[in-house]
Amino acid sequence: KENGEQLNFTFDRAFSPCVSQEHVFNEVSEFVQSALDGYNVCLFAYGQTGSGKTHTMQGSGVGAMRGIIARAMEQIGQTKASLETEGWNYDVKISFLEIYNETIRDLLRTTDNAHKKHEIKVLPNGKRFVSDLTVQSLNLDDANAIEDVMSLAAKHRSVASTSMNDVSSRSHSVFTLHLTAKHDIQKQSLKGTLNLVDLAGSERLKRSEASGDNAKETMAINKSLSSLTSVFVALGKKNSHIPFRNSKLTYLLQNCLSGDGKTLMVVNLSPMAKSANESLCSLRFAAQVNKCELGQAKRSVEDISSPNQPPGRNTAVPKVLFSGQIPNDSEHTTPKNSPSCSVVTDSSESLDEPKRLPRKPRSIIQRPKERGKYNVSSRLKK
Numbered sequence: 311k312e313n314g315e316q317l318n319f320t321f322d323r324a325f326s327p328c329v330s331q332e333h334v335f336n337e338v339s340e341f342v343q344s345a346l347d348g349y350n351v352c353l354f355a356y357g358q359t360g361s362g363k364t365h366t367m368q369g370s371g372v373g374a375m376r377g378i379i380a381r382a383m384e385q386i387g388q389t390k391a392s393l394e395t396e397g398w399n400y401d402v403k404i405s406f407l408e409i410y411n412e413t414i415r416d417l418l419r420t421t422d423n424a425h426k427k428h429e430i431k432v433l434p435n436g437k438r439f440v441s442d443l444t445v446q447s448l449n450l451d452d453a454n455a456i457e458d459v460m461s462l463a464a465k466h467r468s469v470a471s472t473s474m475n476d477v478s479s480r481s482h483s484v485f486t487l488h489l490t491a492k493h494d495i496q497k498q499s500l501k502g503t504l505n506l507v508d509l510a511g512s513e514r515l516k517r518s519e520a521s522g523d524n525a526k527e528t529m530a531i532n533k534s535l536s537s538l539t540s541v542f543v544a545l546g547k548k549n550s551h552i553p554f555r556n557s558k559l560t561y562l563l564q565n566c567l568s569g570d571g572k573t574l575m576v577v578n579l580s581p582m583a584k585s586a587n588e589s590l591c592s593l594r595f596a597a598q599v600n601k602c603e604l605g606q607a608k609r610s611v612e613d614i615s616s617p618n619q620p621p622g623r624n625t626a627v628p629k630v631l632f633s634g635q636i637p638n639d640s641e642h643t644t645p646k647n648s649p650s651c652s653v654v655t656d657s658s659e660s661l662d663e664p665k666r667l668p669r670k671p672r673s674i675i676q677r678p679k680e681r682g683k684y685n686v687s688s689r690l691k692k
Contacts, residue, residue, distance in 0.1 A: 319593050321600065327581065331369055335381040341574050342382045345489055346389055346400075348500035348609045350571030352507065352563055353378065356535075356595065357578030358588040359511030366576060367508040368460055372453045379485050379506050380456050386487065386504070387450025397495050403488045405445045406463045409558050410481035411530045417463035417483065418444040430562050436570075438562060445488065468527075480527045482534065482559055483508045497614040505566060507559075509535065512592060534559055539595060541567060546601040570608045575599050 323337060338353065345351045355363040355378075369377025383404075390400045406417040407428070414428040429441045449455055468480040487504040510531040537557035544552045545567070554564040566573050577596040579589045 317590070317593075319597055321596065331366075331375055331377060331381070334366060335378055338378065338574060338576075339381075339385055341572065342385055342504060343389065344572055345487060345502040345504035346386060346393070346491075348491075348502045348611045349607055350503050350505075350566045350610070352505040352566035352571060352573045354507045354509060354573070354575045355578060356509050356575055357512060357592050358580060358585060361511075361578035361580045361585075361592075363511075363576075363578050364508050366578060367506060368464070372457050380453075380460065382504060382506065383448070383450050383456050383487065384453070386489070390450065393491075398491050398493050400489060400491045402448065402450060403445050404448050404459065405440070405443050405486045405488070406459065406483070407440060407443060407486075408467055408481040408483045409534070409562075410468045411527060412534065412558050414440055414443075414558060415466070415468075415481075416442075416444050417466045418446065418459070419466065420444075430558065436565065438565060440562070480510060480531070482510050482531075484559075484562065492614070498611060499614055500609070500611040502610065503566075505563060507563070509538075512588070512595075533557070539598065542599050542602050545604065546598060548603075568604065571604070572607050573604065 325333065341351065341353070355367045357363050365377065367377050368379055369375045372380075386402070390398075390402065394400060404418075408415045408417055414430070416426065416428065419426070426442060428443055431439055431441055433439070448459065463483070463485070467483060485506045485508075489502040489504070490499070491501075492499045512532075512535055534557045537553065537560055540553050540556060541560050552568070554560045554567070560567065565571050575596065577592050579585075579592055581589075
C-alpha cells in the first residue's frame with residue numbers, strides 16, 4: 311500500500327524466499343536453451359543491495375547453492391554433448407567483465423592491471439565486442455573449472471561495505487557465453503550468445519548512506535540504471551529513437567535489448583518493512599519492463615553454402631516471473647536482511663525451438679511468507 315491505497319502488480323511467476331536455487335533455474339532453463347539455438351540472450355538480475363541478486367545469479371560452491379551462471383553452463387554443456395551426436399560441432403568460449411563508474415574492467419584478467427582500457431567496438435554486421443577482453447575456452451563438464459572462473463571474477467569485482475550490506479557490489483557484472491556451431495552435413499552454421507548480468511544495487515544514495523568515493527559510485531550506478539530504464543520506456547512506447555548510447559551497459563547489450571534478441575529480467579525484492587520504498591520502486595520498474603515488446607528476435611543461423619540467407623525469426627512476447635530465496639550456505643556471505651524475492655521478466659518466446667516457453671503464460675504474484683498474505687493470480691494481457 312502507498313498512502314493507504316493498495317497497489318496491484320501483475321507478473322507471470324512468484325516464489326517464496328525459501329525456494330531452492332534449482333527451482334529458480336528450472337523456470338529460466340528453456341530460455342537459456344535459446345542461446346544454443348542461435349539467439350542473442352540476456353538475463354538481468356535487478357534490485358536493491360542485499361536483496362539476493364548475486365546469490366541468485368552467481369550463488370556459491372559446486373552444490374545446491376550454485377546460481378544461474380553455473381547451472382546455465384552445466385545445462386549448455388549437457389545439451390551441447392547431445393547435439394554433437396547429431397552432427398553439430400560447437401565451440402564455446404566465455405568472458406566476464408564489470409562496468410564500474412562507466413569503465414569496463416576484465417574480471418578474468420591474470421594480472422592486477424584493472425586500469426587497462428577496454429572499448430566497445432561494433433563490427434560491420436552490427437555485432438558488438440569489447441577490445442582486449444579475455445575470451446577463453448572452458449570445459450563445461452568440469453564443475454571445478456567453472457567454480458575457478460567464478461572465484462577469479464569475484465576476486466576482481468569491485469565491492470564495498472555500505473549500511474545495507476557488508477559486501478556490496480559497486481559495479482554491473484556481465485558474464486557472456488559465446489557459442490558457435492557448424493553442421494557439415496546440413497551445411498549450416500549458427501552463433502548464439504548468453505549474457506548473464508548482475509546489476510549493481512538500485513537503492514537511493516540516502517538509503518545506502520554512502521559517502522566519499524562510495525557516494526560517487528552510487529551516483530554512477532543510479533545514472534546507469536536510469537539509462538536502462540529509459541531504454542525500456544522507449545521500447546515500451548515504440549519510440550523511433552532508443553537511447554542505447556546513454557550508458558556502456560545498454561550500448562554493450564543493444565543486440566539483446568533490440569529486436570535481435572531475447573531479454574529476461576529477475577527483479578529481487580526484500581520483504582523487510584524498512585525496504586518497502588525500494589521494493590515498490592523495483593516493482594514499478596518491473597511493471598515498466600513488462601510493457602515492452604522487442605518485436606521479432608533474430609536467430610543467427612546461416613546456410614554455409616549461401617551465407618547471405620536471412621536468419622530465421624520468432625515472435626517476441628512479454629513475460630514476467632517472480633522468484634526468491636534465502637541464501638543459507640556457509641560458503642556464501644549472507645547479505646543483511648537476507649530474505650528476498652525476485653521478479654523475472656521475459657521479453658520474448660520461441661515459436662520454433664524444440665523446447666518452448668508457454669505461448670500464453672499464467673501471471674502469478676506471490677508475496678514473501680509474511681503475515682499469511684500471498685498468492686494472487688491473473689492472466690497476462692496480450
